[in-house]
Amino acid sequence: EIVLTQSPATLSLSPGERATLSCRASQSVSGYLAWYQQKPGQAPRLLIYDAFNRATGIPARFSGSGSGTDFTLTISSLEPEDIAVYYCQQRNSWPLTFGGGTKVEIK
Amino acid sequence: QVQLVESGGGVVQPGRSLRLSCAASGFTFGSFGMHWVRQAPGKGLEWVAVISFDGSKKFYADSVKGRFTISRDSSRNTLYLQMNSLRAEDTAVYYCAKELTGSNFHYWGQGTLVTVSS
Numbered sequence: 001e002i003v004l005t006q007s008p009a010t011l012s013l014s015p016g017e018r019a020t021l022s023c024r025a026s027q028s029v030s031g032y033l034a035w036y037q038q039k040p041g042q043a044p045r046l047l048i049y050d051a052f053n054r055a056t057g058i059p060a061r062f063s064g065s066g067s068g069t070d071f072t073l074t075i076s077s078l079e080p081e082d083i084a085v086y087y088c089q090q091r092n093s094w095p096l097t098f099g100g101g102t103k104v105e106i107k
Numbered sequence: 108q109v110q111l112v113e114s115g116g117g118v119v120q121p122g123r124s125l126r127l128s129c130a131a132s133g134f135t136f137g138s139f140g141m142h143w144v145r146q147a148p149g150k151g152l153e154w155v156a157v158i159s160f161d162g163s164k165k166f167y168a169d170s171v172k173g174r175f176t177i178s179r180d181s182s183r184n185t186l187y188l189q190m191n192s193l194r195a196e197d198t199a200v201y202y203c204a205k206e207l208t209g210s211n212f213h214y215w216g217q218g219t220l221v222t223v224s225s
Binding site for chain 1: 142151152153154157166167168169202207208209210211212213215216217218
């Protein structure tokens with residue numbers, strides 16, 4: 001099973017700041033990594049798939065990068081509505097796995 | 108627009124069974140793989156099972172293999188999860204999810220809560 005480790009566990013930033021979230025895989029997942037946003041009481045929402053492709057309707061301030069074992073989700077300028085937990089997920093091999101999440105807070 | 112509506116959750120005793128349903132609309136159901144993903148209270152996401160677009164392939168997480176069965180009825184545009192021999196650790200919100208390309212979870216339902224408790 002591929003283990004995904006996300007860091008940091010919590011990120012506290014001010015509006016307008018740049019947020020950088022990391023996801024590291026225990027073995028290569030090629031480019032098959034996705035990012036999801038989950039707000040309290042809501043289902044997750046797909047942000048980025050296959051490392052860098054933005055899903056439909058996702059603002060341009062969200063971007064993904066990386067390949068192999070190291071991936072990054074960047075929020076270029078944090079908005080108050082971006083407060084959420086962010087999860088990475090790999091689809092390179094079974095079983096599909098998620099990272100433990102990064103909580104983004106407003107400072 | 109795409110809609111996924113789960114139902115069938117509730118409180119069940121350990122060892123008993125429950126069947127979840129996910130009614131799909133707004134897309135060609137028979138053209139997409141479908142998944143179940145769960146989230147224990149206050150915890151992260153855990154993938155549970157997948158069924159291919161035509162129902163010919165199914166994969167499960169080790170934690171549910173042999174106890175849960177995923178199925179689909181394209182005539183009813185409905186996805187199912189039959190859960191047998193339930194354990195306390197199966198307590199979670201269960202989401203159904205539609206694939207985008209490959210196993211990316213493009214659309215999610217609102218979830219249904221399953222509580223396994225005596």
